[in-house]
Amino acid sequence: MKPRFTTALLLLPAAAWFVAMLVLPLIVVFVFSFGERGPAGGYVPAFSFDNFLNLGARWTAFKNTMVLAPIGTIACLFIAYPLAYFLAIRASAKWRTMLLILVIVPFWTSILIRSYAWIFLLGGKGLPSLIAALGLGHIQLINTPFAVLVGIVYGYLPLMVFPIYVSLERLDKRLLEAASDLGAPPLNTFLTVTLPLSMPGVATGCMLVFILLMGEFLIPAMLGGGKVFFVGNALVDLFVQSRNWAFGSAVAVALVLVMLVTVTAYMRFTRRWSGGRDDISLM
Amino acid sequence: MRLYALAVYLFLYVPIGIIVLFSFNAGKAASQLQGLSVQWYGKALSNTFVVEAFQTSLTVALTSSILATVFGTMAALALQGVKGKTRALFDAMIYIAVMVPGIVIGIATLIAMVTLFDLLNPLLKTLFAHAENAPQLGLGYGSLIAAHGLFSMSLVIIIVRARIAGMDRSLIEASADLGATPFGTFRQVTLPQIFPGILAGFLLAFTFSFDDFIIAFFVAGSNTTLPIYVFSSIRRGVTPEINAIGSMVLAVSLCLLITAQSILRRGATKS
Numbered sequence: 030m031k032p033r034f035t036t037a038l039l040l041l042p043a044a045a046w047f048v049a050m051l052v053l054p055l056i057v058v059f060v061f062s063f064g065e066r067g068p069a070g071g072y073v074p075a076f077s078f079d080n081f082l083n084l085g086a087r088w089t090a091f092k093n094t095m096v097l098a099p100i101g102t103i104a105c106l107f108i109a110y111p112l113a114y115f116l117a118i119r120a121s122a123k124w125r126t127m128l129l130i131l132v133i134v135p136f137w138t139s140i141l142i143r144s145y146a147w148i149f150l151l152g153g154k155g156l157p158s159l160i161a162a163l164g165l166g167h168i169q170l171i172n173t174p175f176a177v178l179v180g181i182v183y184g185y186l187p188l189m190v191f192p193i194y195v196s197l198e199r200l201d202k203r204l205l206e207a208a209s210d211l212g213a214p215p216l217n218t219f220l221t222v223t224l225p226l227s228m229p230g231v232a233t234g235c236m237l238v239f240i241l242l243m244g245e246f247l248i249p250a251m252l253g254g255g256k257v258f259f260v261g262n263a264l265v266d267l268f269v270q271s272r273n274w275a276f277g278s279a280v281a282v283a284l285v286l287v288m289l290v291t292v293t294a295y296m297r298f299t300r301r302w303s304g305g306r307d308d309i310s311l312m
Numbered sequence: 313m314r315l316y317a318l319a320v321y322l323f324l325y326v327p328i329g330i331i332v333l334f335s336f337n338a339g340k341a342a343s344q345l346q347g348l349s350v351q352w353y354g355k356a357l358s359n360t361f362v363v364e365a366f367q368t369s370l371t372v373a374l375t376s377s378i379l380a381t382v383f384g385t386m387a388a389l390a391l392q393g394v395k396g397k398t399r400a401l402f403d404a405m406i407y408i409a410v411m412v413p414g415i416v417i418g419i420a421t422l423i424a425m426v427t428l429f430d431l432l433n434p435l436l437k438t439l440f441a442h443a444e445n446a447p448q449l450g451l452g453y454g455s456l457i458a459a460h461g462l463f464s465m466s467l468v469i470i471i472v473r474a475r476i477a478g479m480d481r482s483l484i485e486a487s488a489d490l491g492a493t494p495f496g497t498f499r500q501v502t503l504p505q506i507f508p509g510i511l512a513g514f515l516l517a518f519t520f521s522f523d524d525f526i527i528a529f530f531v532a533g534s535n536t537t538l539p540i541y542v543f544s545s546i547r548r549g550v551t552p553e554i555n556a557i558g559s560m561v562l563a564v565s566l567c568l569l570i571t572a573q574s575i576l577r578r579g580a581t582k583s
Contacts, residue, residue: 039390054420139523146327244413
């Protein structure tokens with residue numbers, strides 16, 4: 030029984046960390062979501078569904094998230110797919126690793142600084158002044174849904190490219206040769222061979238980007254200027270400004286529930302062509 | 313096709329390049345390049361708020377990533393021999409820790425810890441009734457390290473596990489057959505093979521903690537990390553000083569990432 034004891038000992042710190050920092054805090058949020066706001070903010074124990082019935086007060090935040098997260102995901106997909114295709118099928122083997130690293134690296138650098146770069150570019154003295162100088166009139170870019178969308182694509186593109194690249198790279202290249210030898214036009218080969226076989230990667234990439242977008246705070250905060258806000262921004266507002274922990278907890282619970290439902294539905298829907306493979310590494 | 317790839321790479325790197333370029337601006341205006349100088353780096357590094365925030369970020373990132381690497385590696389090693397319910401439970405934990413948005417983790421940690429401290433602090437006060445200063449619990453380094461460590465540890469478990477899965481099993485069996493003790497096998501066979509994974513996990517964990525804003529925003533208490541400082545400065549307006557700080561933050565994570573990547577790639581081609 031000695032190996033078992035060693036195993037338990039090795040797992041103990043991780044298990045304790047998960048319980049103390051993940052399980053218990055999430056239970057606290059769940060319990061608090063049925064409570065009431067204290068007179069000076071914070072939380073007073075209670076059991077009511079008022080917080081959940083009141084969720085409509087933050088409807089705009091939920092609506093924005095549920096509209097912009099899918100649009101952002103699809104925008105990422107359309108920009109990422111051709112690049113992943115280029116890297117996996119067209120790029121020379123010599124440069125492939127280097128080019129791939131160049132795509133992944135930005136994902137692991139500060140999203141704060143990278144969004145800040147777009148404040149700089151889309152702000153009044155950046156691109157809009159350039160456009161005005163070209164005589165194309167004055168346009169507002171920063172603090173619009175467009176700016177938030179640019180930030181989203183900029184932030185999450187690498188996360189979409191990588192899984193698509195992996196599934197295209199695994200694809201048996203002889204299939205493509207066979208298709209062209211048999212006289213299929215390139216577009217037909219793409220639509221009937223390449224695209225269906227890369228669907229697992231597409232499904233994984235979309236799910237990863239979508240999940241992260243649902244909880245996004247920084248990009249709308251930096252590029253939406255309070256006009257385009259997500260559930261994450263509503264949460265910061267509830268916990269930091271109005272200190273309404275009970276209602277804030279209910280919004281957090283609702284966010285996680287919406288995520289769970291959409292992701293489960295999405296996985297059900299995509300399982301057919303992803304073949305159940307959902308493991309993916311980001312390195 | 314090549315042109316398209318080039319355009320995407322420009323899209324990814326030009327904004328970063330512009331930040332770095334403008335951090336060398338000699339002029340005061342944030343958006344007009346008036347010659348090159350390193351004065352803003354000097355300004356940033358002599359700003360005590362920046363230096364303090366940098367120290368906090370560094371301490372938190374280093375401590376949380378070391379703890380996460382040690383405990384995560386231990387768990388990853390143990391999990392290879394575990395099946396059934398325990399295994400499923402751990403998989404679920406890792407999955408939840410990675411998938412639940414950082415903002416929810418931040419909020420949950422904040423309210424759980426503040427509630428716990430509100431319960432414990434009066435108790436500590438009575439326990440230390442005769443002491444000059446009764447110890448009081450509060451948000452700070454501890455909560456930052458614990459909250460960052462949660463995500464980091466899950467990351468390390470995932471990376472090290474992948475590494476263990478790709479390991480050559482026959483070597484371990486051979487070592488045991490030749491009479492090595494389990495610890496001897498671990499030290500001389502297993503560890504050298506999974507070490508690239510451990511190191512890459514550590515570097516990624518460090519990068520995550522060093523760059524994280526949203527979790528720290530909730531659990532930092534009165535402390536300020538570098539991303540919190542940058543976020544609140546941006547609210548007050550765009551300055552060349554932020555460009556300089558941003559460039560330094562980018563440089564730190566770029567160095568760590570390139571190291572992590574080359575370690576992982578080299579390890580992957582070897583085995």
